[in-house]
Amino acid sequence: MTQATQPPLRAVLLDIEGTTIPVSFVHATLFPYARKALPALLRTHADDPVVKAQIAEIARLAPGVSPLRQLEAWMDADAKVAPLKALQGMVWAQGYAEGALKATLYPDVVPALRCWAAAGLSLAVYSSGSVAAQKLIYGHTTEGNLSSVFVGFYDLQMGGKRDAESYRRILDAARWQAGDVLFLSDVVAELDAAAQAGLRTCQIVHAQDGTQPGTTHPVAGSLAEVAQRFGLPHPEVA
Numbered sequence: 676m677t678q679a680t681q682p683p684l685r686a687v688l689l690d691i692e693g694t695t696i697p698v699s700f701v702h703a704t705l706f707p708y709a710r711k712a713l714p715a716l717l718r719t720h721a722d723d724p725v726v727k728a729q730i731a732e733i734a735r736l737a738p739g740v741s742p743l744r745q746l747e748a749w750m751d752a753d754a755k756v757a758p759l760k761a762l763q764g765m766v767w768a769q770g771y772a773e774g775a776l777k778a779t780l781y782p783d784v785v786p787a788l789r790c791w792a793a794a795g796l797s798l799a800v801y802s803s804g805s806v807a808a809q810k811l812i813y814g815h816t817t818e819g820n821l822s823s824v825f826v827g828f829y830d831l832q833m834g835g836k837r838d839a840e841s842y843r844r845i846l847d848a849a850r851w852q853a854g855d856v857l858f859l860s861d862v863v864a865e866l867d868a869a870a871q872a873g874l875r876t877c878q879i880v881h882a883q884d885g886t887q888p889g890t891t892h893p894v895a896g897s898l899a900e901v902a903q904r905f906g907l908p909h910p911e912v913a
């Protein structure tokens with residue numbers, strides 16, 4: 676089916692890093708903040724039930740390794756692992772609360788999200804970052820609290836982003852039909868998995884992030900371009 680003959684989209688599912696937020700913000704601000712703050716979190720919150728549950732999960736995944744060493748190894752590898760993502764979310768919460776962290780989105784993102792939500796599209800997030808971290812990032816942007824534009828937040832509890840089954844779980848949870856949903860990501864393997872589950876896809880490519888355009892999904896350099904390609908309401912970029 677060509678774009679013109681496809682039914683109108685009802686929902687947009689968005690990745691975060693490389694899609695709505697520059698890779699540099701995640702790697703130069705969020706990740707170093709978490710790396711510095713995690714040792715103290717493990718020391719001072721050892722009795723917190725959430726921390727305890729994550730430590731138990733680390734021990735299950737990496738038996739015999741010190742939790743901190745394992746977290747450092749995962750951070751070195753940029754591994755998308757649920758216990759690391761949950762603990763990173765906890766330390767970022769403190770950073771946002773103290774005003775040390777504020778998310779800077781790509782300039783095209785806020786106008787597009789507000790315009791699409793106002794036009795009745797359902798918007799949801801699917802990121803490796805924990806749901807708590809997603810709500811924090813959109814709750815503390817340089818342009819204010821954006822969390823109300825989203826009707827759903829999904830993380831690795833749905834499964835890995837390169838696994839088609841994860842997208843089927845999200846469709847079930849959101850009660851969406853696959854063909855009504857557009858998934859946006861910078862990572863081709865994630866788009867492949869979403870397409871396998873029947874979602875429509877578009878790769879977001881930002882030269883400043885070094886994103887390599889693939890050949891198997893439509894490509895756009897901004898959400899305004901996505902709107903144009905997929906017949907979505909067109910945001911006025913401020």
Ligand SMILES: CSCCC(=O)C(=O)COP(=O)(O)O
Pocket residue numbers: 690691692693701705755760763801802803804805808809812836
């Ligand atoms: C939720 S903000 C932090 C993003 C993060 O921790 C990460 O690993 C990026 O994952 P994504 O799936 O958004 O590319």
Ligand SMILES: [Mg+2]
Pocket residue numbers: 690691692693694860861862
């Ligand atoms: Mg990404």
